[in-house]
Amino acid sequence: MPFFPKPAAVAKPAPAGVVVFSVNREILIDQSGRPPTVATCQALGLPLKDVLLAAEIGGMPCYSVQQLAPETTLPPPLQTTSLRAFLNRQSPAWRQAITRAVELSSWRMEHRFCGRCGTAMQLNPDDGALRCTRCGFESFPILSPAIIVRITRGDHEILLGRNRAFSTPFFSNFAGFVESGETFEDAIRRELHEEIGVEVTDIRYFGSQNWPFPHTLLAAFTAEYAGGELHPDGEEIAEATWFDVRSPLPPIPLPGSISRAMIDDFLAMQRAT
Numbered sequence: 001m002p003f004f005p006k007p008a009a010v011a012k013p014a015p016a017g018v019v020v021f022s023v024n025r026e027i028l029i030d031q032s033g034r035p036p037t038v039a040t041c042q043a044l045g046l047p048l049k050d051v052l053l054a055a056e057i058g059g060m061p062c063y064s065v066q067q068l069a070p071e072t073t074l075p076p077p078l079q080t081t082s083l084r085a086f087l088n089r090q091s092p093a094w095r096q097a098i099t100r101a102v103e104l105s106s107w108r109m110e111h112r113f114c115g116r117c118g119t120a121m122q123l124n125p126d127d128g129a130l131r132c133t134r135c136g137f138e139s140f141p142i143l144s145p146a147i148i149v150r151i152t153r154g155d156h157e158i159l160l161g162r163n164r165a166f167s168t169p170f171f172s173n174f175a176g177f178v179e180s181g182e183t184f185e186d187a188i189r190r191e192l193h194e195e196i197g198v199e200v201t202d203i204r205y206f207g208s209q210n211w212p213f214p215h216t217l218l219a220a221f222t223a224e225y226a227g228g229e230l231h232p233d234g235e236e237i238a239e240a241t242w243f244d245v246r247s248p249l250p251p252i253p254l255p256g257s258i259s260r261a262m263i264d265d266f267l268a269m270q271r272a273t
């Protein structure tokens with residue numbers, strides 16, 4: 001597990017430390033396919049601004065820095081790559097560290113001014129919050145809870161949906177943000193009712209995953225179908241279909257995502273029986 005210190009400004013980052021530059025939904029990498037080190041950035045003249053220690057993995061610092069403006073000209077061999085695809089290739093520890101670094105840089109960029117009085121915010125080293133220099137209002141790094149649920153019917157069927165927002169068409173479990181005042185179970189029932197018109201029972205916790213799109217803490221659950229006819233809402237869910245997992249499945253999420261882990265878990269149950 002990575003060590004996550006409180007957000008604190010770093011005046012002299014370690015040369016061997018890894019720097020996570022994000023720009024929109026992309027991340028900066030070097031020719032090795034990894035985020036560049038502090039030494040590489042300095043050698044290439046890429047300025048490091050708002051440096052925070054986001055995480056440490058086995059003594060290796062992972063730094064969060066100010067996001068790059070989309071029009072920034074990158075010095076070769078640095079280039080950007082899809083953050084989503086990059087995270088799916090990482091070990092769980094590096095995925096968490098890089099997710100945290102991306103989330104910290106978005107948090108700083110989006111909370112430069114106090115939401116209460118509009119004055120500039122400053123990082124408070126005592127508690128790792130951004131603090132208003134006038135009224136004292138504090139903002140901590142943002143996390144948005146969301147649920148994702150695997151719905152099965154009997155021993156072999158799984159219900160998967162195709163989201164209209166996916167750039168490449170694939171089928172996945174059903175997910176949504178938790179509304180203010182809701183429990184996870186409430187959010188599951190509401191999302192499934194709104195998006196596909198089904199009810200579930202036997203809701204069980206599966207695991208959780210941080211996901212920096214934009215700062216989501218995904219709580220994953222499994223559930224058994226209990227009733228209702230499939231009515232995809234057509235807005236978020238374009239299509240919802242029962243698949244018998246004894247036959248080949250359509251394209252599903254990439255390994256590394258908790259959605260894929262839940263589907264793989266159901267497939268493993270088939271092999272075990």
Ligand SMILES: [Zn+2]
Nearest residue numbers: 114117132135
């Ligand atoms: Zn204020």
